[in-house]
Amino acid sequence: MAFSIDRDRLIKELEDLGRFNRTPEEGVTRFSFSPEDGMAREYLLSIFASMGLKVSVDGAGNMRARLEGSDPDAPAVLSGSHIDTVLHGGCYDGTVGTLGALEAVRAIAESDLPHRHPIEVIVFSEEEGSNFGSTLSGSKALVGKYSLEDMENLKDPEGKSMAEMARDAGYEPETMADFLLRPGDIRAMVELHVEQSVVLESMGVPVGIVEAVAGIRVVEIRMKGTANHAGATPMTLRRDPLVAAAHIMAQIETLARGSGTGTTVATVGKIACFPNVSNIIPGEIRFTVEIRDVKAAGIQSVLDGISALAPAIAASRDISLEIISVSDSDPVQLDGDIASLSEECAAKRDIPCVRMNSGAVHDACMLAPIVATGMLFIPSRGGRSHVPEEYSDPDDIEKGVSLLADVLYELAR
Structure with missing residues (x-):
């Protein structure tokens, strides 16, 4: 017909x-x-x-x-x-x-x-x-x-x-x-x-x-350091969570491409900086990572990668770290x-x-x-x-x- x-x-x-x-x-x-x-x-x-x-x-x-x-x-x-x-x-x-x-x-x-x-x-x-x-x-x-x-x-x-x-x-x-x-x-x-x-x-x-x-997995990463004067604080004495966060964000694409499934995508789509002032070193950064894949293994691979690299990057800069699950669908x-x-x-x-x-x-x-x-x-x-x-x-x-x-x-x- x-x-x-x-x-x-x-x-x-x-x-x-x-x-x-x-x-x-x-x-x-x-x-x-x-x-x-x-x-x-x-x-x-x-x-x-x-x-x-x-x-x-x-x-x-x-x-x-x-x-x-x-x-x-x-x-x-x-x-x-x-x-x-x-x-x-x-x-x-x-x-x-x-x-x-x-x-x-x-x-x-x-x-x-x-x-x-x-x-x-x-x-x-x-x-x-x-x-x-x-x-x-x-x-x-x-x-x-x-x-x-x-x-x-x-x-x-x-x-x-x-x-x-x-x-x-x-x-x-x-x-x-x-x-x-x-x-x-x-x-x-x-x-x-x-x-x-x-x-x-x-x-x-x-x-x-x-x-x-x-499936979709969203996590929020929260990083805290010390807010301070942008001009008077030497680079060697800073606890800047934004720099630490940037190092993590830069690895998200690599983690998605290397998941092994060939169908993983990952996105940093939402970023909040506190106090968000040009002449103050940030004291806290929050950002989301959304991971999608038709295979659960791809999502888990990126999550495992974040769990391994984020604590190491945070510790190297004396930054506190929280990884919070926001949503999860299979x-x-x-x-x-x-x-x-x-x-x-x-x-x-x-x-x-x-x-x-x-x-x-x-x-x-x-x-x-x-x-x-x-x-x-x-x-x-x-x-x-x-x-x-x-x-x-x-x-x-x-x-x-x-x-x-x-x-x-x-x-x-």
Whole structure:
């Protein structure tokens, strides 16, 4: 089969959704539970209604729209993404996967081809973590990683909780337990997403089939010395934590390149200097190291390297040292059968594709331990994402959504 994707309709809906935006002319800002998010959801609900889809919304705001199959009791095939954005983000991150799933399901429905399993479009809430600093909050609630208590404790900078925001938006977080996704509820999940990197574009390939998603480990390194006068303190008598920290930072790239996996990346992304004055030797430095890899051994290799070199560098300069774990998530292996099916469907459509990994986390990561899960990527121009310049070519979007429709139908037959 070859489902017909209405590219013009899909691109128009992407543009329409981008208008529900708090920061016109400055990218797209649409946080979960915001008025803009509510209007975007009403827009989607109107499309779901026109298609005759059955809609349910859970206590965290995750929205599901169901196209019935010939066996309503069969486990559903799920596809979708998110519509929330970062501050001053773009029109494609998340929305391509959400509206792409919608267009794929619509194409299947319009084909009148029979399928046994229901197919559902899912819109995850609070994927970006823009409100509370915690990514994938909606999908975490859906699979039981976040309880009602967690939703009450997760708060924005003004002290408003996720549960309170959900209530204000019309959801009932107290009912979340009734919507939890359990093994056997869903047959498979496939998420389409923009790559948010340069691999596909650099290769000239329109579709990536994701095999694994990187785990992430973040540590904060705190170093204390002695703040003192920058002009009057001889170099030989200084306890400067910034110099010690710089020596550690300079080794992070070497540790990542030498991890042995070939897929490790490590980044020093946040630095705080106290008192941060030009004529005072710093007294304290704090900086983060974020390590990502699809293989746990790569992450551990960098951590081991930091644990070995940081104390030695600190001791050589009489600097105190603390290494504090901030966050930790394991690498996620996606379903090999769905990857192979995606490859087969791409070959039938003569769509070039490549197997690859994802360095960014996605809602699919939360579902992978529970249900067979796959991901498809399409290129991001210049690798840009989370910025107003974010863009994916309509030809690539059409190819990705066409392939998604084929894969969803094969899983639902």
